Amino acid sequence: MFKNKVCIVTGAAQGIGKAVVERFANQGATAVYALDMNQHALAIAFPPSEVIKTVTINICDRVTIQALIEEIKAVHGRVDVLVNNAGITRDALIDKMTEQDWDMVIDVNLKGVFNLTQAVAPLMMENNSGSIVTMSSVVGTDGNIGQTNYAATKGGVIAMTKSWAKEFARKGAQVRANCVAPGFVETPMTADLPEKVLAMMKDKTPLGRMGTTDDIANGVEFLASDKSSFITGQVLKIDGGLVL
Known part of the structure; x- marks a missing residue:
């Protein structure tokens, strides 16, 4: 499905990002650039490979991002898929949220997406082809207590x-x-939550379980592939019916 395609995935070292990288590689991509700030986690996630290219990078660093895209262009001449997956949380009620927590989430989750897309889009336009899939959340469509910053991004x-x-x-x-908006998903970010919180998440979800990283990767794969060639500007909720 991704034969001869060059893909970039941010937040690639674990969870959804890792599942997406593996999916693209298994579907025949020529190259999958796996971007993450955590060099150690990248090394653990992906053994040396001719297809998966691990890159330690801060998506808030515009100069480094531009240099990377120029390098990819020099080697491949194209970027076919960009998956903006990197994101962080710094949760607090509005009266207790610090300016630092606000700024950090805005910088990574919003400006980071802008930075990557601004660098990649001109190359896609030049080649008259490309798919950009950005990770949103049901929190972005319906809000959530204690997540003003995250919901805003x-x-x-x-x-x-x-x-x-x-x-x-x-x-x-x-x-x-296009965007993908997950609901409650089993990732390293949720693994340490108390069991009663996990049970509450499952109870709130009509399908009675949390999503898996493969559930989300399925949606990303579809929107990134030519199977969705007539779909743009849409938000695909993958939430087990959590928000109806």
Whole structure:
């Protein structure tokens, strides 16, 4: 499905990002650039490979990002898929949320997505082809107590994605932008939660379980592939019916 394609995935060292990288590689991609800040985690996640290229990078560093894209362009001449997956949480009620917690989440979850997309989109436009999939959340569509900063970023990437879908297609380019909005998912971020909290999450979900990283990777795979070639500017909720 991804034969001859060059893909970039951020937040790639664990959880959803790792599952997406493995999916693209297994589906025949020419190269999958796995980006993450954690060099040690990347090394553990991915053994040396001709297909999976691990890159330790801070997505808030615009200069380094631009240099990486220029390098990929020099080697491959194209980027076919960008998955903006990297994200963090710094939860607190509004009266206890610090400016530092606000700024950090905004920088990584919102500006980081902007940085990667701004660097990659011109190359996709030049090649008249590409798919950008950005990880949002049901928190971005419906909000959540104690997550003002996170909700703002996840709602913001939806708004940016809809804007990009219109902008990229303005002159007929076949460059698409979509979002995936997961619900409660089993990842390293949720693994340490108390059992009663996990049980509550499952009880709130009509399908009675938490999602898996493969559940989310399925949606990303679809939106990144040519099977969704007539889909752009959309938000795909993968939440087991949590938000209806």
